[in-house]
Amino acid sequence: MGRPPCCDKSNVKRGLWTPEEDAKILAYVSNHGIGNWTLVPKKAGLNRCGKSCRLRWTNYLRPDLKHDSFTLQEEELIISLHEAIGSRWSLIAKRLPGRTDNDVKNYWNTKLRKKLMKMGIDPITHKPVSQVLSDLGSISSLSKNENLMMKNMIPTRIEPSNSKKNLILEQKQEEQAQPLEHQVQYHQVQHVLSEVASSSSSTSSSNLTRLNLPNSYSCNKTSSQAQMNPTCSSFDWSEFLHSDDPFMFQELQQCDIQRVMSSLNFSSLMQSEGEIFNDSNSKLASEDFDDVDCVASKEYQINNQFDQGHSFSGNSFVDGILNKDSEIIKATFPYTFDY
């Protein structure tokens, strides 16, 4: 059953590599090429684990690697991609020729993270620290009942603040006015996003929920209102989130919570969201960027309709958060995704 073990883990050298060991790896690869790494230590005369050899090669010895410091363009691209997809270092590194995931990860941890923090930007959410703190404050100041409700309603996974959809929409609106290098970076971010989407069906952005909302939560404000309890139509989720007013929760209770909650059935929403996300992204992943415009225009139409209801009335709780988030980001960082 199974394969034989690659090496005797207890009897191999560990720690830093010597120039002699590097030379052996290089000599072996130049003669035999890259193949089965478990055979490399034996054939190259090294007392190392095959996995260790592979790492040494991919992270340090590969001839196509750059060993000089990161450029400003690379730095900006890393930040943009990290904001869009998080710490998917291997995907980010693929967009930086000559850099490995380890390089990018180290550079982020030692330089970029600190740089962002100095600028007052939270390196995880890419939002201003003051905003993150105020958001936390708003949530923690909720009453016990409110917190319980939040627990039931908010999906546990925290997504990047800017969805692919937002990127596509902003690209359409602003791309033409941007310098060429910014456009290139922007396309790179989008390309990676499509890869992320195609590689992970679980990676979905809440913003995409809008694309597949049930009819009762469509962009048509009046029709959604018609299906709601009349008092509910005036309930403002955004206000609810930011308010310390204890009467707000009472107002919500009067709004037929049951109906609101059933309309916000997250499991079904997430499921349908996954379906449309996978569907649209199977297109995105398989087509070139020229074809993204088609999908983008469809999304744009949907969201244009959706956004006509400028109040959050009749929209989902999460949409309220995301809309607010989007407004804050646009106001604070008008150029964040201009490339």
Add this chain to the structure above:
DNA sequence: AATAGCGACAACCGCCTCCAT
């Protein structure tokens, strides 16, 4: 001169998925 603190980065660890057996 000694050493504590820090930054940079190489290397390891543990987990996951894929696939050979």
Add this chain to the structure above:
DNA sequence: CATGGAGGCGGTTGTCGCTAT
């Protein structure tokens, strides 16, 4: 079909060199 290693990946730790005290 079950098992377990290979390879990929992200997170963490270890090591080295530089600087401030």
